[in-house]
Amino acid sequence: MANSEMIESVNNVSESGTERQTVGASFCDDPKFSIRNASVFYAEKQAIFDVSVDIARHEVIAMIGPSGCGKSTFLRSLNRMNDTVEDCRVEGGFHLDGQDIYQDNMDVVALRAQVGMVFQKPNPFPKSIYENVAYGPRIHGLADSRVDLDEIVEDSLRRASLWDEVKDRLHQPGTGLSGGQQQRLCIARTIAVNPEVILMDEPCSALDPIATARIEELIEELSQNFTIAIVTHSMQQAARVSSRTAYFHLGELIEVNPTEMVFTTPEHELTEAYITGRFG
Amino acid sequence: MSNANNSLERVQASLARRYRAERRFVWYGRLAVMFALLFVVILFTDIISKGAGAFRLTYARLDITFDPALIGVNDLSDRAVVAAGDWDSLVKTAARARFDGVSGRKAKRELNALFSSGAGYDLKDLLLENPAWLGQTKSLWLLVDDDIDTYFKSRLDGEAYAARVSERQIDWIDQLVEDGDMELRFNQTFFTRGDSREPEQAGIRGALVGSLFTLLVAFCLSFPIGVGAAVYLEEFAPKSRWTEFIEVNINNLAAVPSIIFGMLGLAVFINFFGVPRSIPLLGGMVLTLMTLPTIIITSRAAIKSVPPSIREAALGMGASRHQVVLHHVLPLALPGMLTGAIIGMAQALGETAPLLMIGMIAFIVDVPTGMMDTATVLPVQIFLWSDSPERAFVEKTSAAIMVLLGFLIVMNMAAVLIRKRLERRW
Numbered sequence: 064m065a066n067s068e069m070i071e072s073v074n075n076v077s078e079s080g081t082e083r084q085t086v087g088a089s090f091c092d093d094p095k096f097s098i099r100n101a102s103v104f105y106a107e108k109q110a111i112f113d114v115s116v117d118i119a120r121h122e123v124i125a126m127i128g129p130s131g132c133g134k135s136t137f138l139r140s141l142n143r144m145n146d147t148v149e150d151c152r153v154e155g156g157f158h159l160d161g162q163d164i165y166q167d168n169m170d171v172v173a174l175r176a177q178v179g180m181v182f183q184k185p186n187p188f189p190k191s192i193y194e195n196v197a198y199g200p201r202i203h204g205l206a207d208s209r210v211d212l213d214e215i216v217e218d219s220l221r222r223a224s225l226w227d228e229v230k231d232r233l234h235q236p237g238t239g240l241s242g243g244q245q246q247r248l249c250i251a252r253t254i255a256v257n258p259e260v261i262l263m264d265e266p267c268s269a270l271d272p273i274a275t276a277r278i279e280e281l282i283e284e285l286s287q288n289f290t291i292a293i294v295t296h297s298m299q300q301a302a303r304v305s306s307r308t309a310y311f312h313l314g315e316l317i318e319v320n321p322t323e324m325v326f327t328t329p330e331h332e333l334t335e336a337y338i339t340g341r342f343g
Numbered sequence: 344m345s346n347a348n349n350s351l352e353r354v355q356a357s358l359a360r361r362y363r364a365e366r367r368f369v370w371y372g373r374l375a376v377m378f379a380l381l382f383v384v385i386l387f388t389d390i391i392s393k394g395a396g397a398f399r400l401t402y403a404r405l406d407i408t409f410d411p412a413l414i415g416v417n418d419l420s421d422r423a424v425v426a427a428g429d430w431d432s433l434v435k436t437a438a439r440a441r442f443d444g445v446s447g448r449k450a451k452r453e454l455n456a457l458f459s460s461g462a463g464y465d466l467k468d469l470l471l472e473n474p475a476w477l478g479q480t481k482s483l484w485l486l487v488d489d490d491i492d493t494y495f496k497s498r499l500d501g502e503a504y505a506a507r508v509s510e511r512q513i514d515w516i517d518q519l520v521e522d523g524d525m526e527l528r529f530n531q532t533f534f535t536r537g538d539s540r541e542p543e544q545a546g547i548r549g550a551l552v553g554s555l556f557t558l559l560v561a562f563c564l565s566f567p568i569g570v571g572a573a574v575y576l577e578e579f580a581p582k583s584r585w586t587e588f589i590e591v592n593i594n595n596l597a598a599v600p601s602i603i604f605g606m607l608g609l610a611v612f613i614n615f616f617g618v619p620r621s622i623p624l625l626g627g628m629v630l631t632l633m634t635l636p637t638i639i640i641t642s643r644a645a646i647k648s649v650p651p652s653i654r655e656a657a658l659g660m661g662a663s664r665h666q667v668v669l670h671h672v673l674p675l676a677l678p679g680m681l682t683g684a685i686i687g688m689a690q691a692l693g694e695t696a697p698l699l700m701i702g703m704i705a706f707i708v709d710v711p712t713g714m715m716d717t718a719t720v721l722p723v724q725i726f727l728w729s730d731s732p733e734r735a736f737v738e739k740t741s742a743a744i745m746v747l748l749g750f751l752i753v754m755n756m757a758a759v760l761i762r763k764r765l766e767r768r769w
Contacts, residue, residue, distance in 0.1 A: 142659070144655070144658065144659065147654075147655075147658060149581075149582055172661050172662070172663050173661070174661075175658065175659060175660065175661035176660075176661040179659065179660070179661075180659035182652065182655060182656065182659070184652055186650075186652035186653060186655065186656040187656075188653060188656060188657070188671060189653070189675065198657075198660060198662075198670075199660045199661065202660070202661065202662050202666055202670075203661060249656070252656075252660065253659070253660070256660060256661060
């Protein structure tokens, strides 16, 4: 698993020399994503302070922390969704497979085809189930024929473990599904483009426990093929699905460690305070 | 404990007062609604009671002999000869034959005045349709003059208005009525002809067609331009002081008196670009100026109401911004935009003032056949008729108002239907 690739870095001094003490194992060999000295500003207000972390291939990394700690902002800067926010400014190095995603010649559309996103509230398009899944392949020209497209749709729905539930009503509106099914539809829609990384922004916060359990199962299955970064409010969820956990506090990355370790023997006192419920 | 009792008492004491205030408030609302409804009812009864009569006209039956010698026309295929024919004499001769003992110039003039001055031309058209009638005698219904029409209708209502008819004319009418040769028939003319100086000959077809062409131009111009502007302002424009300035000005433009747009049309379209006056194309252009702010504002509201989560979803899939707009935002906002456009068009249909400035108030008899023909529009026609001295124009005016209101109601209902039908919930 990804854990084995981790390199222990006890004293993590960022490359520029500014001392932001992130404790634990932030870096790894041959990362999928490597983020160095990332800062995000909303107009004058700084939301993320100098965050450096690697995301390994095919790992599930969970980001936890109290509300307003910047974990969602950080996640959204990984596929440049923050571009759509007025006055939002991103600094630092974001490298996907060694390529700077904030470089001028980086195409946002291509980036988002590589780094897909699942949102907090299920947001299927008000179109049929089929059209929802087919939309991505269609705009990116991934299918050569109708048969091809049908195959992609079926495959994506199967991988999102939704196929059996919807195969008889592919042409009914996606908005008619239950909340959990809608979220799995959104996941199917995302993997239909065959991205390398999937970002999930509190994907279960609008769902009931049973739907949540299904999504968590799904995340585990998907981690075999995709790199997944998930933001969650639920520490249990982080513990269940992720191999590594990053703890954010007031825009700073406090600790990154294997999930087990974060929840049993956290290195940083703030992490400990959070997971024992003293705040958050 | 006593404290709690105390506050409970106080609450109860105030309850009655609060409920009274609530009832009073509900009644204010009811009264306001009733007041408004009352005026609507008054308006409609007044218009309908005045205008209903216009849908029927008085006709009198005469035996017309199409005598070639009398008209001076032997060959119906010769247009010049036909046009120069003495068609009025057909009516005059038939009328003199119908009533005995009409002598003297005054009596003859009064007899001729029984019939519409256009009756002879109607006979010409009939004969051209049925060339075999030349030389034959036919019993035909002819339009009577508007004064006779007014008198006859008022007589049927029990209150004869005889101010503009003479004793002799009343005698003749009595004879015609007695013989069953005078009656009210459906007023086809009203829907098939353009304007006329003679009320009995006047119709709204010209104004209706003019309105139609004008609205067509206005819709074809204002919808794409308005939607384009709205999409740009909502989806693409950076939020800067400039866009804010433009926004404020668009909102202000919606409140500009419409006659100003007429002045603008006069100054820019006619004087600068040399567009001909009084044509639907020009009217449509001016109404476009007027409806654009409405369409932009409603379209922006429609775009705003598309949930941001849909945009995020599409962007997250890697759709480019124009794909987001084209595939998701526009289809979802379209019902709202169309509703706005229809309401804007309804507004334009009822607009008079700006069209006065660009010469669409001219007296035009011919029904326009294209965007470049001189024309007038329904509300202007109403204005023209309401200004005419002939009493018979009163009912025409009300009838035209009924037609205009009918169209407005249909358009507004269409807007509501579209909104209901295409509305999506998420």
